[in-house]
Amino acid sequence: MFRHTDHLQFDAKPEKPDPVFAHKLQELIGGAYGEMTVTMQYLFQGWNCRMPGKYKDLIMDVATEEIGHVEMLAVMVARLLEGAPATATTKAAMADPVIGAVIGGMDPQQAIVAGGGAMPVDSNGYPWNGKFIVASGNLLADFRANAAAEAQGRLQTARLYNMTDDPGVKHMLKFNLARDTLHQNMWLKAIEELQADGLEPTTVAPNALLDEEYAEHAQTIWHLSDGAAAAEGGWATGPQPDGEHEFTYLMDPEALGDLASAPPPDPKLYATYD
Amino acid sequence: MFRHTDHLQFDAKPEKPDPVFAHKLQELIGGAYGEMTVTMQYLFQGWNCRMPGKYKDLIMDVATEEIGHVEMLAVMVARLLEGAPATATTKAAMADPVIGAVIGGMDPQQAIVAGGGAMPVDSNGYPWNGKFIVASGNLLADFRANAAAEAQGRLQTARLYNMTDDPGVKHMLKFNLARDTLHQNMWLKAIEELQADGLEPTTVAPNALLDEEYAEHAQTIWHLSDGAAAAEGGWATGPQPDGEHEFTYLMDPEALGDLASAPPPDPKLYATYD
Amino acid sequence: MFRHTDHLQFDAKPEKPDPVFAHKLQELIGGAYGEMTVTMQYLFQGWNCRMPGKYKDLIMDVATEEIGHVEMLAVMVARLLEGAPATATTKAAMADPVIGAVIGGMDPQQAIVAGGGAMPVDSNGYPWNGKFIVASGNLLADFRANAAAEAQGRLQTARLYNMTDDPGVKHMLKFNLARDTLHQNMWLKAIEELQADGLEPTTVAPNALLDEEYAEHAQTIWHLSDGAAAAEGGWATGPQPDGEHEFTYLMDPEALGDLASAPPPDPKLYATYD
Amino acid sequence: MFRHTDHLQFDAKPEKPDPVFAHKLQELIGGAYGEMTVTMQYLFQGWNCRMPGKYKDLIMDVATEEIGHVEMLAVMVARLLEGAPATATTKAAMADPVIGAVIGGMDPQQAIVAGGGAMPVDSNGYPWNGKFIVASGNLLADFRANAAAEAQGRLQTARLYNMTDDPGVKHMLKFNLARDTLHQNMWLKAIEELQADGLEPTTVAPNALLDEEYAEHAQTIWHLSDGAAAAEGGWATGPQPDGEHEFTYLMDPEALGDLASAPPPDPKLYATYD
Amino acid sequence: MFRHTDHLQFDAKPEKPDPVFAHKLQELIGGAYGEMTVTMQYLFQGWNCRMPGKYKDLIMDVATEEIGHVEMLAVMVARLLEGAPATATTKAAMADPVIGAVIGGMDPQQAIVAGGGAMPVDSNGYPWNGKFIVASGNLLADFRANAAAEAQGRLQTARLYNMTDDPGVKHMLKFNLARDTLHQNMWLKAIEELQADGLEPTTVAPNALLDEEYAEHAQTIWHLSDGAAAAEGGWATGPQPDGEHEFTYLMDPEALGDLASAPPPDPKLYATYD
Amino acid sequence: MFRHTDHLQFDAKPEKPDPVFAHKLQELIGGAYGEMTVTMQYLFQGWNCRMPGKYKDLIMDVATEEIGHVEMLAVMVARLLEGAPATATTKAAMADPVIGAVIGGMDPQQAIVAGGGAMPVDSNGYPWNGKFIVASGNLLADFRANAAAEAQGRLQTARLYNMTDDPGVKHMLKFNLARDTLHQNMWLKAIEELQADGLEPTTVAPNALLDEEYAEHAQTIWHLSDGAAAAEGGWATGPQPDGEHEFTYLMDPEALGDLASAPPPDPKLYATYD
Ligand SMILES: [Ca+2]
Ligand SMILES: [Ca+2]
Ligand SMILES: [Ca+2]
Ligand SMILES: [Ca+2]
Ligand SMILES: [Ca+2]
Ligand SMILES: [Ca+2]
Incomplete structure (x- = not known):
């Protein structure tokens, strides 16, 4: 069972709105390596873990944190969309190329469908789906997938970090980058520990056949x-x-x-x- | 550019048909960690690799091999479906529970759509799709994803190995298991080499920020x-x-x-x- | 069985082309709450309705109307795309920021795939699919879903109404808004009638267990x-x-x-x- | 931010394994009206809610509960799959029609991919996706969608309740049915309250145009x-x-x-x- | 605009229920070459046709007929599911292998989601989607796609014809087969006519560049x-x-x-x- | 089994980068009628072909060529994306409408996910999937689908040809157009030959019932x-x-x-x- 506090794990306060960046940031919410993926991947791994103890507890600690990462990003997106020219007329857009450019780079569904909020989709509007995750029951195979997911996630975060100069956005992304660094090291360490504990003694998953x-x-x-x-x-x-x-x-x-x-x-x- | 030889990389000769197993084997063709995934993942990584030399050449060697793995499995499925009771009447199925059980476990589309052949789908009939792969341009992040994919692939192959006792099917799967062992070690070695070459010196992808x-x-x-x-x-x-x-x-x-x-x-x- | 007349249910005549709005209008065709959804949702509910009489007849009346709404929108999109700068060279786009903005906001597939026509996709190019609908056989549960769908549909139409100032487009949307008003009231009334008729006497679906x-x-x-x-x-x-x-x-x-x-x-x- | 306790919200203890029912129960996890849908629908509605106070707090209360419902069902599925004849040979299956029938009704991926655990998919193996939810920012439109979702969810739960006679499974489903009853009444009450508060005074969403x-x-x-x-x-x-x-x-x-x-x-x- | 009559285009009366065949018949409703595909393909081609006259009129005639084919199949599925052992307990299924076999071959969603009705999905439960169709505006390219779709459709119908011996089902399929024969010839004839009319004079689409x-x-x-x-x-x-x-x-x-x-x-x- | 040479089948050298066109060109890679589709369609048709000889050999010749077409396009996309302003700040974009227009027309995932490379998706970012292909075992039905696919492919290529004036891009597309011309004629000829050989003597597929x-x-x-x-x-x-x-x-x-x-x-x- 879960509980929720209304405070975010870390600040998500942009200095000013930026609907084009709000569009791109969807990648970290609903993309194949976004926060919804690590949330669901770790939750299902935890629920599917047969062995009580430190591994299962670690998975659930991190899974629970990741739900909060989806939350931080969703709030950030809603704030970046504040006052977005969603309702500007096409006429105005065509007269003012700057607004036109912005409209061109926006996600139309963030306005039409979500009313200026985040959606469970990636930066091309493609919906998150359950095939993005894996939870096989084999911890060596799954921790390797986890380390890989955190690597892709940090890489995408780093690219997005360079696409904005809003200090508030960068402030949040510096936190996200750090968590992705930690989580990569953590899953790699957990793989070492599986070997040290004799649970998965070789580098080959599964250790069988x-x-x-x-x-x-x-x-x-x-x-x-x-x-x-x-x-x-x-x-x-x-x-x-x-x-x-x-x-x-x-x-x-x-x-x-x-x-x-x-x-x-x-x-x-x-x-x-x- | 590619060329093809009509001989399979390794034998794919079942001793006798088994339409229920043909259904399950689709997981290794079109599943999230099946051979189509590693084929396309490695091809796009190779085409997207900016650095000529040993890494790019290795990726293309293995990518090209993987197309042949899809081929082996597709031929195996077609042979396992030979004489499948696809055209049996429902009446017969209900009178003979054994045939009924077989029909219940078959993929209806392998008969109706593919005429007794393999399809680019997984063992639940869900189609392979381009979101199953990643090719980010960062070799540390991608090789980690590759090692993870080969681990899940070998795990699924090992589970399927226990679900058949057809000597011909097991003969092929012993080859597949071995290739998945090799490919896991190979990508782990390539990660070590990226570090040794100073290209990605730490365990954190990307090595930046x-x-x-x-x-x-x-x-x-x-x-x-x-x-x-x-x-x-x-x-x-x-x-x-x-x-x-x-x-x-x-x-x-x-x-x-x-x-x-x-x-x-x-x-x-x-x-x-x- | 169905019949078709070549006249639209209501006018769909834009004053002038607007390819950016044509892109957004796709949401009302192939989006999760677009006209294809209510068409198919009502058709399958009608075909799946076990009880002849007023409920089934109402469902089929409205289902049949909705096919015509897809038609109105598809014709509107084709007219909005007339003369769209689909074939302008990139060079021109970069020299003329206004055209560039327009190109940026267009759906590339409306030109490349559909030749300047509508597609069964939403405003991000994601295809309509059968999971968007529900037809459960329980009329209370389904009419509640219908009222919900018409509410989301009217909401999206209202947002789009503010994104254009083309009198011809607004003329059509005023009709669509009115139909969505009517259909919300109609499904709510039908829920009351289910209760009055003693078919689903409480507010809980299903009225069982x-x-x-x-x-x-x-x-x-x-x-x-x-x-x-x-x-x-x-x-x-x-x-x-x-x-x-x-x-x-x-x-x-x-x-x-x-x-x-x-x-x-x-x-x-x-x-x-x- | 979220926290997790290792105890389930309610018991999920089947009397004995039943892999065929484990297959069907996936509908309540990853189906269009399963627990993942209400989890994500309410979370995004809460994060997207602009008005602090009782409505937003209610949404977050229920959203947080729903994550725990996914958990209960995932644990139930893993327990129902215990000792499932996943590794039985095809030969045995064909000799023993009872086992054959069971294998025919199982989800092959629960064994091959998840190692005997639950997956974020429905009862046909189709993955949950982000298009299953709506969070529009308009509370009347969204609460109506919520009441509709709880109605479909309770209907599916009721059908599944009749497909098992395992007392442990029925024990859990009696809890789930009750929550779905409550949640239907709750969203209907919240719609009344929106009207009483003058926020959405008529039955038509949105109250505009x-x-x-x-x-x-x-x-x-x-x-x-x-x-x-x-x-x-x-x-x-x-x-x-x-x-x-x-x-x-x-x-x-x-x-x-x-x-x-x-x-x-x-x-x-x-x-x-x- | 469309109108509907409550009579089916042709009879859809099975002699007795057959839930396993109802599962397979979904392929002709929501499969890639099922009736929903030709319905939507022809509707969008008609709406997107720029040239008034015989071609556009033909497309709309056939499109309108195809909606009625979806209807015939949906009614047939609902009738084939009558009394299906959807609510049988698992216990009974395991004691009676014949019922077990039937349950194994059924679509769980036809019971759980649709309450014993048809769904807009294929025989593996995969939803129909908008990418199954093409409407390019080029009539040579599209008529060729139409002839191809009718060929695949007739092929699948012919395979299904051999999988049943219910005289009522066969009666309907004999009509469907005939329509698919006619429609293949019709689109091939229309291709000849495009050439004869000088609209698309060569075999290469488009006749350009x-x-x-x-x-x-x-x-x-x-x-x-x-x-x-x-x-x-x-x-x-x-x-x-x-x-x-x-x-x-x-x-x-x-x-x-x-x-x-x-x-x-x-x-x-x-x-x-x- | 397959082999690869590092040389492309034909040149893919743009004169200069063009990220907007790189976005559109994705249609020819991962769209419903792109090169991934013909690759996989012909491969599965070849593997599923029961009849050794000229038909099977022809299918495999062309299938193998098509893998190389995916390669040409993927390399072209990577080159078109060189120096794309992926990392420009939003601030700059809003100050410079030309850059803004370009950013508006780019695929955000080509930068964020692929690091400036091609992806297995279409021009709206929708992933290629296995439902795009057909391989039914009936050569008349399949060759007709092949001719249709080449027609749509050539049509889309022709439209894209008009959307660029880069001589290097046009040079490659002139090759692609020619291959699509040849392949249309080739599949039409193969249909004639099926008839001449008495294998499928009439125009109706299948020649049965x-x-x-x-x-x-x-x-x-x-x-x-x-x-x-x-x-x-x-x-x-x-x-x-x-x-x-x-x-x-x-x-x-x-x-x-x-x-x-x-x-x-x-x-x-x-x-x-x-
Ligand atoms: Ca995270
Ligand atoms: Ca392999
Ligand atoms: Ca409507
Ligand atoms: Ca619930
Ligand atoms: Ca038809
Ligand atoms: Ca080609």
Whole structure:
């Protein structure tokens, strides 16, 4: 069960409205790597975690924080849209190119649908959806996805940081950047701890079926694109990070399988056949 | 530009048809972590890579291999659907519960739409879409996403491996598992190499704005869920993986921000207001 | 079965083209509360209505009218796009900021895909889809959804009315506003009539299981957000609209359930477990 | 900002696993009228509410409760999936029709993707998305949508209540049904209060442009479907619920508009034209 | 404007219920090539048609008919679902494998969401959406798409025809098959007529820029897959259907372009770069 | 299995950057008729083709070429975005209307998400998805869809050709236009060849059930829209293209079916019923 306080986790006070930036900021709310994604990803991981204790508790701590990040951004968007020329006539827009430019860069739905508020969509108006998250039950696989999500999230935040010079907006984004730094380090540390605790001892998720898979095919990178420099990387020779395999680079690979072909069709499906 | 050989990268020969498993196997074709995802993720990363040389060449090698993985799975699905009772009458299904069970577990579209073939959808018939991939231009952020994708992919393959006992299907999945092992190690190695080459020297993506973000907020995990064990993890104290920050755990956090509130509405948007 | 007359239900004649407004008007065609939604919502409700007579006939009357509303808007969009600078070169756009502003605010797909016509999408280019509608078979639940849809639709129409000063466009929108007024009143009246006819006698949909549900939990609003004013509303004390329950406001609620936890995992699913 | 307690709002303890019902229960998590929808709908309405006080506080109280409803259902699903025959071989399934039937009715992704847990999808595996919600800033329009959503939600819960006889599942659903009863009454009461407070004095949302719209078209229901009984309803004559209009029923309506036609095309768009 | 008669265009009377087939039949309602697609495709083509006369009138005739096809199928689905064991307990399902099989093959949403009715979704529960249609303004391009859609539609209808032996269902499908035959021939005839009328004189859509495109690249099929038989087809030599080009087959094609590379990144976007 | 060469199939070198055009060009990458669609459509058709030989080989030749078309366009987009004012401050944009106009017309995600690269989305930012393709196993139905896709693709390319005057962009588009011309002729020729080979002897797909369908309903076009000119077309009288049917035009059609009605509801589904 959850509780809510009316104070934001951190300030979200722009110095002045900026409807074009409000449009872009939707990426951090409803984009594939926005705050709705980490909220739902961590909530479902927590609810789906079978093992009580520190991992589950950490996931729920951070999940709960992330709901508050959606809140900070939603409030910021509503404030950035204050007085937006949503209701200006087209005539005025065409007479004043500056207003026209602003209108061109706005999200029409923030005015028409949301009445000057944030929406659960990204910066192109595409809705957040449940396929943006993963919660597999395997903590190594999921923490790696979490670290990846925080990396993309911080990258997008950094790009947006350069697209505004409003001190109030930058003030909030400096907080967000810092949380994304912390969360990257935190999930990486949690991956180390899974290994230290013996829960997921190797780098390979899941730590299973390693004896059944074809070991010879877990070694060789196939040269299938004619740029030759891939053979110069650290992945071309030497031990793999799991300590169990060697890397090799296969310069002239040949297909190992049979001819790609489909069986004769069931006549009642009317596939063309001779 | 690409070229194609009619031989599969590896065998995809089931011992006998199994339409229920053909349905499930769609997850590895068109699911969020299926082969279409890694194909398109790596292709767009490669095309979007600004830096010629070993990283770009590696990405294109693996991207090109992954198209062939979609091919192997599509051929496997077509073969598993051979003679599927797609055209059995409902009457027969209800008289014979075994056939009924099979029909119940089939994907109706594999018969009605694809004529007994694979489709670019997941195991619930949801179509693959472009939001499943990321190609940000930042190789640290993207390689972390790649390692995460290969981990989820191997996990799903391992689960499917336990849902069949067809030797021909298992034969192919042993190859797939091995490639997913290799690709996880490979992307982890490439992350190490980015650091060794000085291109992305820390664990934080992007390696930027670290001096501008609020350092004090890059240290503390907030205790916002009442399970107390999170304070016992390695993420509660000590140095962070980036070597630049310490971890602390804030047991009684208070909101730092102002009241969540939206500005007075533009009257022409008809928001309710006093 | 349906028939069509080539005359529009009402005039859709703009005084002059306005491609930026044509972009916004898509919201009323293919948006979540646009005319395609009420068309399909009412059609499926009518087809799914089990009870011949006045309710079913009303639904089909209005459903049939709504197809004509999609038509009016589609024709309006095509006329607003006449002569749109779709084919202007980028060079010209950059030299002339007014044209640039217009181009910035246009929907690129109205030109590239539709050749200067309307599309079944909203004002951000997101396609209309079948999840926008509901047709549950329960007329109380569905008429309430219909009144809600007409309210959102009229709200969006009113906002758009303020975004143009073209007399021809305003002429059409004055008709649309009136129909949305009528349809709100009509569905509210139909809800009253369901009660008067004894078909759905209370305000609760469905009128069922009221004796089996836990009555004590149908009374209390839980104070879970620290703003205290909710206790001052009419929903905090007194009788509920259904005449069967009292409202109370629970100031210090405690969770009643057990610990949120998931069972031990099946080992073959490879969830992390100790 | 939010906080979380590890106890559920109410018990979610099934007597025994039931993977087929776990599949269906997804409708209440990620369906168009599931708990994720009311969670996000109320959160965005609260964040977007411009008027501090009882309405905003009520919205945030209920929004916060709804996150806990998603949690209860997610935990219930994980428990219903315990020991699900996810890893049974197809061979076994075909030999044992009972297991086959169960497998046929399961969601393959609950096993393959979520490792035996809940997902943010509906009972057909379609992901929850941001278009399922509305938060317009107009409280009359939004509260009407809220009452409609709770009605559909209670209806679906009631149908699911009849599809199980597990006492533990029914115990939880009796709580959910009661909350949906309360929430319907609560939003209806809040609509009354908006009127009593003079904020939205009529039944028409928004309370605006009533003098500009064409009054004569706010009165007549058009007979466009040949069932004649619609003229017998309360909506055919007499005063409308807003107290401002009369209802009339137009038995032989004629189209009022001009011919539906599109203007000559821009030649560079290559529309076919004579 | 449209009008509706309560009689179906053709009978839709199944001999007895069949919930599994009702599930499959959704493909013809809301699938990519179902009746909603042709309805909306033809409506938008008609509204977007700039040229009054026989083409526009034909499109509107057929569009109007197609709405009635959605209606026939929706009524058929509601009748096939009559008495479906939607409310059977799971216990019963597991005791009786025949009922279990049926439940396994049903669409859970037809019961839970639609109360035993049809929905605007396909046979996997995926919603119909506006991207399924095309209305480009170019009649040659669009009529070709129409003929293609009717072909896929008839193919799916034919497959479904073999999946039932209910005489009432087959009776309706014999009508649908016939209409799909007619409509294929009709659109092909209309393409001939466009040519005869001199509106779109060649087989290439659009009939434009044929002098500006690189003629030498409009002749040669590139051999990029190692199966050699493609050189034996009629497309390898001889005149092309447009009468303006010759076919040739290029056995050893080489890439003509420059190296695939992206420009140096803007530093503020934080792409990895040396 | 596939191989890749680093050279593009044809040059993709713009003379100078143009971020507005880069936005529009996304239509040809990830739009419904873009290069991702033909790539995946032909790949799945090839993998699903049951008949070895010239048809399958041709499909795979062209499928493999199309992957290279996605590549050309992705590289072109990255180059068009070089130096795009993605990081300009809003302040600057508002002071300089030309930059503002450009920003207004840009895709925000090409900067924020992709770091200045292409994405698998269309010109409105909507993601490519698996429902855009068809691969039915019936070559007549599929080749007709292929010819239709190439026609829409060439039409969109032609429109975009008029929206730029960059010689380098036009150079590439002249190649693309030529390929789309060739591919239209090629699929039309392949349809002729299917007939010549006796594989699909008539114009109706599938060539089946022609004796079982109701022949009288395969003849008459129903006059359901009041424009009368449709009776003047070649489709109103005379032989149909399949040589098997005559066309007739039914001027006063009457519905042939029974009343549209749904059966009484199962009481446990709570549909409203008297
Ligand atoms: Ca965050
Ligand atoms: Ca792979
Ligand atoms: Ca309307
Ligand atoms: Ca609830
Ligand atoms: Ca039809
Ligand atoms: Ca192409």
